[in-house]
Amino acid sequence: MRVLITGMGGELGSRVAQLLEDDPRVEEVSGLDFVPPRRRLRRSRFRRVDLSGLDAAADFVAEMAPEVVLHLGVYEPHARSSPVGAAERTANTSVAVLGAAARTGTLRRVVVRSGIEVYGRGRGRPSVPDELVPPEPSSLFGRICLEAEQVAAAMSRRLDVPLTTLRLAPVVGSHVPSPLGRVLRLPIVPVSIVSDPPFCMVHVEDAAAAFAAVAHGDRGGVLNVVAPGAATPWQAVRLGGRVPFPILGRGWEVARRFAELAGAPVPTHVVELLRRGRTADGARARSIIGLHDMRDAQAILAELFEWASVTPIASAQTRVA
């Protein structure tokens, strides 16, 4: 089986590539991204491409003739791209790469990375949406995810190949460049003064295991990949030993500016999460994919906060001397 991974440069994409490299059923793993992979890959081929090199990306895909496409090139605002850059990269990668893969005639299966942000948090929406709740995104990242889903769905219909959509909860891990993780690790964390809503997460290892598992399946459909349990902003602050900074109404805009100055830009979907929460039902994915040993929300937060602080090289050398 030949597998193409878009977004292979990210923490999730690199980890999925590693898992597939270890799978003897996978003959070839290739990938694309605008940044190099974050992990050591032994037998994967990687092509670095950005918005200006989409023709080269299409040629790379045509040459590889993938049988399975794992479309992880769905970029979260302020993870590694600006909000505008994330939207543009996702849209262009989706169209260029999936279009090129469709033209090869070898495609048998598509898996697309999406997020539970597609459900939105508008008034009257279910608190814990399952896969059958119609998407109604209320943030930029939600709209980015939905657009990627729609492009993949259109291609799947045209070619009559199964499409699996994995809607991930916010992906958090000690080394993941996640906007939510950055905010929660700030010394002073903005929290809502009027509510303490629950939010869920998924560990990057569990998310990668889900992609590796569905790459082989022959069924399509939508699955929410969500760790069991939930946490709240106030609870996370206490668990991490941080200082809460209660905020009301327009104060969130000011807090976003300060957080950005502190090196943790907060995109709108993370503000939405901190103010209104974000949960989804992941029971179906856990039973279908067999993800029974997922790390729960509390374990994910504990790992996030136990991560050792970065030691500057210069000061470490001084100590050794």
Place this chain on the structure above:
Amino acid sequence: MGVGDAHRQRADAGRVMAASGVVRPSLPGGPGSAYGIDLDRVGPTEPVVTRLRRRVQGRYPLDAFGGDPLLEDAMEPALSALSTFVVEGEERIPEIGAATFVVRRRPGPGDPLIVRSMIRAVRRRRARIVGYPDLPPVGPILRRLGYVRFKGEDLAVCLRSGHLAIVPLGSSLRSDKVGSASVPVLWGAIGFPIIPVVVRGGYAGPLGLPVGPHRITVGAPLDLDLIPRDPLSAAELGASAREAVQALLDDTA
């Protein structure tokens, strides 16, 4: 996909998962495993100091709805001190797995609360009450105490996770009548046992909390196979639930 189709798919998924035993409370690594605390079963009471330390350090589990089982446990003694009850048909309360209790509701929030206390006492299981005002500060507090919103989608998720849920019918001022059932909410319970419950006696004390001795009757589960799953006959489902509770009330009068 229409709303009816979504409801049917959700119900089918629930039945398959419940039948396969894949989704059940107390899964290893599943909901409630954080810090060794089960979200479904009531465990031994921790010392006050341990409980306070958990609060300060943030080391307590929450479910996807934001329910905090330890906080719920802390509140329970106050409620159970107010009221006592005698139960008929307690063998109909499931030891494991999900079920919906359809409860007659007299004015005030007391009847669902007394049924929840009864389930805790009889089976040592926590039950979710469906329906709370979604306004701060009451809504967030009740959510933390194990309430879920009055929506079929949320009820379905709650049941698929293997929990017990309590759905109050509409309130009725007449003591010999029950109110109507919310059809859009009860759709979420299809695929799982629906059990009628009637509470008699006692009275509503401060804040509508149940006070005094109560007599609780748990009826036989509705036979769902007799209820058509055609969306057009959704009203029949609500009527069946209401009639079952009314029949139980008439029988126990």
